[in-house]
Amino acid sequence: NLGVSAHIDAGKTTTTEHLLFYAGAKHKLGGVDEGTTETDYDPEEQQRGITIYSACVPFEWKGYTVNLIDTPGHVDFTAEVERSLRVLDGAICVFAGQKGVEAQSETVWRQANKYGVPRIVFINKLDREGADFYRVLEEIGPRLGADPVAIQIPVGQGPAHTSDPFRAIIDLIDMKLLTFSTQDAGRTVTAHEVPEDFLADARDWRNVMLEKLYMHSEEMMELAMEEKPIPPELIRKTLRDACVRQAIQPVVCGSALRGVGVQPLLDAVAAYLPCPIDRPAVEGCDPKKPDKKILRKPDPNDPFCALVFKILPAKTGDMFWIRVYSGKL
Numbered sequence: 001n002l003g004v005s006a007h008i009d010a011g012k013t014t015t016t017e018h019l020l021f022y023a024g025a026k027h028k029l030g031g032v033d034e035g036t037t038e039t040d041y042d043p044e045e046q047q048r049g050i051t052i053y054s055a056c057v058p059f060e061w062k063g064y065t066v067n068l069i070d071t072p073g074h075v076d077f078t079a080e081v082e083r084s085l086r087v088l089d090g091a092i093c094v095f096a097g098q099k100g101v102e103a104q105s106e107t108v109w110r111q112a113n114k115y116g117v118p119r120i121v122f123i124n125k126l127d128r129e130g131a132d133f134y135r136v137l138e139e140i141g142p143r144l145g146a147d148p149v150a151i152q153i154p155v156g157q158g159p160a161h162t163s164d165p166f167r168a169i170i171d172l173i174d175m176k177l178l179t180f181s182t183q184d185a186g187r188t189v190t191a192h193e194v195p196e197d198f199l200a201d202a203r204d205w206r207n208v209m210l211e212k213l214y215m216h217s218e219e220m221m222e223l224a225m226e227e228k229p230i231p232p233e234l235i236r237k238t239l240r241d242a243c244v245r246q247a248i249q250p251v252v253c254g255s256a257l258r259g260v261g262v263q264p265l266l267d268a269v270a271a272y273l274p275c276p277i278d279r280p281a282v283e284g285c286d287p288k289k290p291d292k293k294i295l296r297k298p299d300p301n302d303p304f305c306a307l308v309f310k311i312l313p314a315k316t317g318d319m320f321w322i323r324v325y326s327g328k329l
Helices: 012-022 043-048 075-085 103-114 133-144 196-214 218-225 232-244 262-272
Strands: 002-006 055-061 064-070 090-096 119-124 148-150 152-155 168-171 176-180 189-193 249-253 282-285 293-296 305-312 319-326
Touching: 002 012, 002 075, 002 103, 012 055, 012 064, 012 090, 012 262, 055 262, 075 103, 075 305, 090 103, 090 262, 103 133, 119 133, 119 262, 133 148, 133 249, 148 196, 152 196, 152 249, 168 196, 196 218, 196 232, 218 232, 232 249, 232 262, 249 262
Parallel strands: 002 064, 002 090, 090 119, 119 249, 148 249
Antiparallel strands: 055 064, 152 168, 168 176, 176 189, 282 293, 305 319
16 A cells, blocks of 8 residues: 655656556556646646545556555645555655755655655656755755665756756666656666766765665675675665665655656565555554554454545445455455
């Protein structure tokens, strides 16, 4: 169960729309400005260009089933945000490359801390004037009390007319340069060797990533001390373990509107965010004895326990959205 949260205008609905498009959950890309997106379906949302209600859209990605719960970003809809966060297993936090960490980003981050939701960070809009991936990355730690770990860096930043525009991504785990085709809205991703010009920079950032991960893996630290190469599978396993424990937040980058970096973001969701059985048991109280605390493990054989987190009124009968924590319904 995945959520996408962000400050208003960081590109949350556009990111959501592209996630659904690349995963094949929809065949045509909608636009926020045209009001044709899958998640902001309400006239009020389309008119104001903001997400108010949480919508749930399921999709498949590389053998995983993801229920995407689109959470509002606006501070006025905190109740709706909290209701969504309670049922998530993991979240993508979107930051705009030119604006960075904003006031509402802090509110949403605190709410995710409150409900213990592991996160991935997506630094978006790197094709905009004034975008600065490294500045945003630096802001996240001190302002949000987080420990971000960059697993990608951008090649160039800013719009097409600048001298060094944003045009590709370097994957620091596999040390590959990823380009995204403009012919099919970024659907075709091609991996290349990292060009000589960017190699020194990429190696430096890879070392920064590895340094942060040594604290979370003795196996990685031993390999480093013996000066042996560290296999990508071990890096991914360490990232996942630390992310699920909420010790770190993997950071990826791109421009959702241009279709750059969205598929690697989906790969990161599949690789690093927890599935329901990775989550701790939920705690509740016995309805007959309110002072008695009960734990329910994420197991179909445990007694049934669920939360109705959304009700959609309809003429044909109300729709109830339920998050099952244990047992079967």
